Amino acid sequence: MTLSMDRNTAGPQPALEMRGISKAFGHVQALDNVDFEVHAGELLALVGDNGAGKSTLVKILSGVYRADRGDIYVDGARVQIECPSDATKAGIATVYQDLNLVPNRDVASNIYLGLEPTRGMILLNRAKMFADAEAVLGTLGIKLPSVKVDVADLSGGQRQAVAIGRALARGGRFILMDEPTASLGVEQTQLVNELTVDLRAQGHSVVFITHNLAHVFDIADRIVVLRHGRRVGVRARGETTREEIVCLITGAIRGDVDQTCHGQAVP
Amino acid sequence: MSLVPSGVHERSPFGSADRRGSLRQRLRFVDWMMLGLVVTLVGLSAYFASASPYFLRVENLLNIGAHGAIRGIVAIGLTIVMVAGGLDLTITAVMCAVGMVTAELIITGTPEWLAAVIGLATGGAMGAANGLLVTKGRIQPVVATLSTMSIMRGVAFIIERDRARGVSLQLDQFSFLARDRFAGSMPTPLIWWLLACGIGFFILRYTVLGQYVYAIGGNSDACRVSGVRVDLWRFLTYVLSGLASGFAGLMLLSLTNTAYSQAAMGAELDIMAAVILGGVGLGGGRGGVVGTMLGTLILGVLNNGMTLTSTPLYWQYIARGAILVVSVGLDTLRKGGGYR
Numbered sequence: 001m002t003l004s005m006d007r008n009t010a011g012p013q014p015a016l017e018m019r020g021i022s023k024a025f026g027h028v029q030a031l032d033n034v035d036f037e038v039h040a041g042e043l044l045a046l047v048g049d050n051g052a053g054k055s056t057l058v059k060i061l062s063g064v065y066r067a068d069r070g071d072i073y074v075d076g077a078r079v080q081i082e083c084p085s086d087a088t089k090a091g092i093a094t095v096y097q098d099l100n101l102v103p104n105r106d107v108a109s110n111i112y113l114g115l116e117p118t119r120g121m122i123l124l125n126r127a128k129m130f131a132d133a134e135a136v137l138g139t140l141g142i143k144l145p146s147v148k149v150d151v152a153d154l155s156g157g158q159r160q161a162v163a164i165g166r167a168l169a170r171g172g173r174f175i176l177m178d179e180p181t182a183s184l185g186v187e188q189t190q191l192v193n194e195l196t197v198d199l200r201a202q203g204h205s206v207v208f209i210t211h212n213l214a215h216v217f218d219i220a221d222r223i224v225v226l227r228h229g230r231r232v233g234v235r236a237r238g239e240t241t242r243e244e245i246v247c248l249i250t251g252a253i254r255g256d257v258d259q260t261c262h263g264q265a266v267p
Numbered sequence: 268m269s270l271v272p273s274g275v276h277e278r279s280p281f282g283s284a285d286r287r288g289s290l291r292q293r294l295r296f297v298d299w300m301m302l303g304l305v306v307t308l309v310g311l312s313a314y315f316a317s318a319s320p321y322f323l324r325v326e327n328l329l330n331i332g333a334h335g336a337i338r339g340i341v342a343i344g345l346t347i348v349m350v351a352g353g354l355d356l357t358i359t360a361v362m363c364a365v366g367m368v369t370a371e372l373i374i375t376g377t378p379e380w381l382a383a384v385i386g387l388a389t390g391g392a393m394g395a396a397n398g399l400l401v402t403k404g405r406i407q408p409v410v411a412t413l414s415t416m417s418i419m420r421g422v423a424f425i426i427e428r429d430r431a432r433g434v435s436l437q438l439d440q441f442s443f444l445a446r447d448r449f450a451g452s453m454p455t456p457l458i459w460w461l462l463a464c465g466i467g468f469f470i471l472r473y474t475v476l477g478q479y480v481y482a483i484g485g486n487s488d489a490c491r492v493s494g495v496r497v498d499l500w501r502f503l504t505y506v507l508s509g510l511a512s513g514f515a516g517l518m519l520l521s522l523t524n525t526a527y528s529q530a531a532m533g534a535e536l537d538i539m540a541a542v543i544l545g546g547v548g549l550g551g552g553r554g555g556v557v558g559t560m561l562g563t564l565i566l567g568v569l570n571n572g573m574t575l576t577s578t579p580l581y582w583q584y585i586a587r588g589a590i591l592v593v594s595v596g597l598d599t600l601r602k603g604g605g606y607r
Binding site for chain 1: 473474475476477478481482484485486488489490491492493494495552553
């Protein structure tokens with residue numbers, strides 16, 4: 001039911017869409033003809049077991065990997081994403097699981113990494129960078145000792161807040177979060193989840209990968225389930241149960257894959 | 268210490284502003300490494316001043332500066348490469364090859380300034396070759412520059428051919444770079460060194476290149492996924508190092524009036540020692556021009572003072588090694604094994 005709404009033009013046009021995405025690493029088919037839609041201003045949870053292809057999908061969107069086949073559309077227009085800066089241009093920003101920050105540099109430098117404000121071609125405008133970084137963190141109410149502190153001196157939660165700040169600074173409409181809370185404690189996880197909800201409240205579309213179904217049912221609008229590189233289910237939060245999602249993840253019930261993928265059943 | 272006043276938006280673990288950490292935070296602003304270097308430099312100088320009546324003479328101090336200058340300039344280029352996580356072993360081979368090329372050009376009738384420009388460009392090109400091997404060729408910096416170092420020495424041999432004592436210039440040729448004195452008494456090499464330090468400091472502190480040099484040295488993967496063109500910036504650091512070494516090669520030629528294929532051989536390790544002493548780690552991401560300058564000065568003072576006090580050469584080697592290992596060891600201890 002949910003599926004038919006997504007597949008047909010009944011709903012609004014997806015803001016971000018992937019069609020027929022496949023990606024193989026050697027003999028491993030990480031993604032097999034996957035369709036994926038994100039609507040404007042929604043908080044989408046991407047779930048699945050280890051090796052289901054979640055991170056691969058996110059990395060294709062963020063320009064780290066290139067898909068073997070398939071197309072990406074933003075507002076219905078096809079976009080080429082071949083490197084991270086293509087993704088930035090398409091309005092896609094990513095918060096990585098493994099905290100891709102530079103420990104020996106300050107908070108502002110990390111937030112503006114790759115997008116530093118300059119004077120002319122070669123001079124760094126550090127004053128503007130510090131001011132902008134404070135403004136970016138301020139929009140989310142993130143409070144750090146100072147934007148001039150090295151990231152090495154921050155806690156795990158603070159670091160993830162910096163990573164989210166970096167995604168925001170990119171002006172991304174779409175913010176992808178690859179297990180943003182995997183390395184955090186309980187309280188800090190709670191705070192990152194609050195930040196995630198705030199991002200949606202500010203009009204961003206957020207895709208987040210997680211293994212924690214409690215979080216999914218706390219904050220997500222829709223849930224996409226991947227299994228063995230295929231999309232086996234798309235559910236609105238209100239129309240499913242935790243049990244159904246677990247069954248889809250583990251393959252205990254047959255997913256929707258036979259309707260979407262050449263009629264093949266999931267093994 | 269927090270910048271945002273506490274209010275509705277306060278989120279406790281983010282917002283507690285690390286009360287416990289604030290003392291540590293404040294102590295970080297005291298740069299222990301730099302303080303240690305200055306203390307070492309002052310201590311050494313005080314010792315040699317008491318041991319030799321000649322040490323504190325202006326003429327001797329200028330001498331230390333002039334002798335440190337060539338190594339100091341090379342060290343600035345090496346600092347930039349190493350902060351970005353690279354390594355350049357070709358520094359002295361570039362000096363030598365640039366000297367050979369320039370001397371050959373001068374004795375075959377090229378105007379001195381033109382020969383110098385071509386020599387400098389040769390240094391830049393050699394740095395570019397290193398940069399290409401490391402970035403496009405994906406060869407480890409140690410391996411890449413070890414190979415090119417050998418090739419450059421070989422080329423210098425070819426230019427030298429069968430001239431037993433290298434390529435010698437006339438006494439009055441090419442003296443403006445290092446032999447003439449500025450304003451009557453200031454040795455020109457010292458001026459060049461200060462200028463090179465100024466340029467290096469400016470690059471690392473105020474330019475986009477400097478920003479990326481530290482970021483790439485800190486975490487090159489993070490830079491890559493953030494859209495930083497890591498290869499381009501790395502390549503540029505090697506070009507800069509080639510230019511710095513090339514300029515030092517011109518100075519050496521001007522100072523000695525001779526270019527020969529063994530020039531400055533082995534000095535690359537001394538220069539690297541000065542850079543590491545100054546706080547640049549092999550892993551990259553830390554250190555800077557001021558530290559490198561202090562490191563070069565400490566080794567220079569040590570050399571000069573031990574010569575003035577007629578300390579045997581083997582003690583000079585041992586003292587240099589001891590200072591290096593103690594300073595790096597203390598720095599590692601203080602950090603508790605580093606933060607990564």
